[in-house]
Amino acid sequence: MVRKTLLSQRKFETILNRLACQLIEKHKDFNNTILIGLQPRGIFLLNRLISILEESHNIKNISHGKLDVTFFRDDFRRSETILSPKSTQMEVVVENKSVVLIDDVLYTGRSIRAALTALDSFGRPNEVELLVLIDRRFSRHLPIQPDYLGAQIDAIHGDRVRVEWNKNGIENIIYIEEK
Amino acid sequence: MKSDKLSVDHLLGIKYLREDDLHLIFETATHFKEVINRPIKKVPSLRDVTIANLFFENSTRTKLSFELAEKRLSADVINFSYSGSSISKGENLIDTINNIIAMKVDIIVLRHPSPGSALFVSKNINSCVINAGDGTHEHPSQALLDAYSLIEKLGNLKGKRIAIVGDVLHSRVALSNIFILKLLGAEIKLCAPKSLLPKHIESLGVSYSDNLTQTLKWCDAVNMLRIQNERTELNFFPSTREYSRLYGLDKEKFEKIKKDILILHPGPINRGVEITSDLADSENAIILDQVENGVAIRMAIIYLLASKIKMIDYDY
Numbered sequence: 098m099v100r101k102t103l104l105s106q107r108k109f110e111t112i113l114n115r116l117a118c119q120l121i122e123k124h125k126d127f128n129n130t131i132l133i134g135l136q137p138r139g140i141f142l143l144n145r146l147i148s149i150l151e152e153s154h155n156i157k158n159i160s161h162g163k164l165d166v167t168f169f170r171d172d173f174r175r176s177e178t179i180l181s182p183k184s185t186q187m188e189v190v191v192e193n194k195s196v197v198l199i200d201d202v203l204y205t206g207r208s209i210r211a212a213l214t215a216l217d218s219f220g221r222p223n224e225v226e227l228l229v230l231i232d233r234r235f236s237r238h239l240p241i242q243p244d245y246l247g248a249q250i251d252a253i254h255g256d257r258v259r260v261e262w263n264k265n266g267i268e269n270i271i272y273i274e275e276k
Numbered sequence: 277m278k279s280d281k282l283s284v285d286h287l288l289g290i291k292y293l294r295e296d297d298l299h300l301i302f303e304t305a306t307h308f309k310e311v312i313n314r315p316i317k318k319v320p321s322l323r324d325v326t327i328a329n330l331f332f333e334n335s336t337r338t339k340l341s342f343e344l345a346e347k348r349l350s351a352d353v354i355n356f357s358y359s360g361s362s363i364s365k366g367e368n369l370i371d372t373i374n375n376i377i378a379m380k381v382d383i384i385v386l387r388h389p390s391p392g393s394a395l396f397v398s399k400n401i402n403s404c405v406i407n408a409g410d411g412t413h414e415h416p417s418q419a420l421l422d423a424y425s426l427i428e429k430l431g432n433l434k435g436k437r438i439a440i441v442g443d444v445l446h447s448r449v450a451l452s453n454i455f456i457l458k459l460l461g462a463e464i465k466l467c468a469p470k471s472l473l474p475k476h477i478e479s480l481g482v483s484y485s486d487n488l489t490q491t492l493k494w495c496d497a498v499n500m501l502r503i504q505n506e507r508t509e510l511n512f513f514p515s516t517r518e519y520s521r522l523y524g525l526d527k528e529k530f531e532k533i534k535k536d537i538l539i540l541h542p543g544p545i546n547r548g549v550e551i552t553s554d555l556a557d558s559e560n561a562i563i564l565d566q567v568e569n570g571v572a573i574r575m576a577i578i579y580l581l582a583s584k585i586k587m588i589d590y591d592y
Binding site: 165167168169170173174178179180181182183184185187214215217218219220 | 280281304306307310311314315316317318319320321322324325349579580582583584585586
């Protein structure tokens with residue numbers, strides 16, 4: 098299996114800072130906004146963005162939640178692997194709020210569709226946006242596009258695109274595993 | 277490595293499960309407990325699964341709990357009760373069930389008065405079977421929710437002391453509880469009149485006492501069982517009043533032990549017989565937690581078993 102690094106550490110940081118700034122442009126002080134990270138890997142991006150917003154832009158107390166979409170996926174009983182859930186922590190009311198769904202890689206769009214359905218269980222938001230770090234172009238199964246985008250990449254079907262997060266933020270890498 | 281699938285294709289009894297299976301069910305139930313506390317308590321996972329609840333014996337909470345669990349998972353549900361069915365016209369069990377399965381049912385939830393009926397049905401039909409109580413044999417979903425409720429309050433059950441008091445002889449809850457608590461490493465003491473204990477029960481690795489106060493002093497939690505008068509016409513003790521005085525849990529005995537223990541009851545409660553109202557409604561009782569956890573546990577069981585049923589390859 099060939100492993101190819103797609104984004105350098107420096108570029109990675111620049112992208113995260115840009116995404117944080119784009120969120121501020123639209124959501125100002127985040128009073129009416131809830132950031133929701135999708136389990137499992139969207140949580141890392143959510144946490145990094147919140148810490149950038151807090152430390153570099155002094156925006157405190159941003160409402161956020163962690164959403165697991167396993168029970169809302171459309172491939173239950175359709176694959177060999179069993180779908181194992183992760184925890185959901187949604188101690189926020191999304192009714193009449195602006196919600197930003199956050200995930201690391203956007204591929205077929207099916208997880209996002211599941212997330213939109215899952216979100217219904219917590220109220221009716223005013224609007225829902227999508228923020229992703231990596232968009233795998235030309236691979237969508239559904240008409241879903243990101244509103245905030247880190248980088249776009251081309252990868253063929255079957256390749257795996259993975260974002261690896263380091264707690265200290267030193268060795269974040271994005272790589273592609275070719276079949 | 278932690279398994280992500282059950283080792284069994286049916287839930288016939290705790291006897292057939294491994295410790296891994298229990299932890300997988302508990303972990304999945306925790307996620308479902310979060311789901312059933314949402315404003316909208318339903319998930320679409322099982323929208324293409326049909327479940328038949330076949331109850332050949334009376335039931336209130338188990339039936340409602342299974343039905344609610346199935347509906348919270350978006351499964352299609354059909355219900356069958358013994359009264360008013362064709363069983364009274366002479367149809368046998370396998371024929372009845374095969375007729376129901378012919379209506380494209382994926383999972384059968386079966387309660388039946390004969391011990392071993394769930395195993396028998398699972399061997400004779402081509403569908404997943406969940407035992408919701410087979411006579412005096414096993415009631416696995418109840419044992420799972422009891423153990424889950426205990427773990428919620430006490431943490432790891434390894435070395436914890438659990439007492440089971442009452443009609444062990446006729447109770448499927450007792451047997452399933454013994455199996456599950458042993459598997460989780462708890463110590464078990466039974467407390468009942470000797471006439472209400474099965475022969476050779478000590479071979480299951482449990483101890484026995486006929487003194488309720490001493491048993492209560494020994495344990496961290498006590499599971500109070502109901503006297504199952506409907507299962508027998510024989511008298512196993514001289515009078516209900518005497519049973520209640522010796523084996524019923526009341527304030528006087530509870531205050532004597534001078535320690536906080538958890539009180540469980542699988543329901544239905546005969547207030548004033550095996551437990552008095554003040555204790556059944558006290559803070560030590562986790563009876564209503566058991567009922568809430570029952571739905572989450574049953575959702576987990578159904579979800580995990582359903583995930584092992586492969587989709588038919590439709591030829592569109």
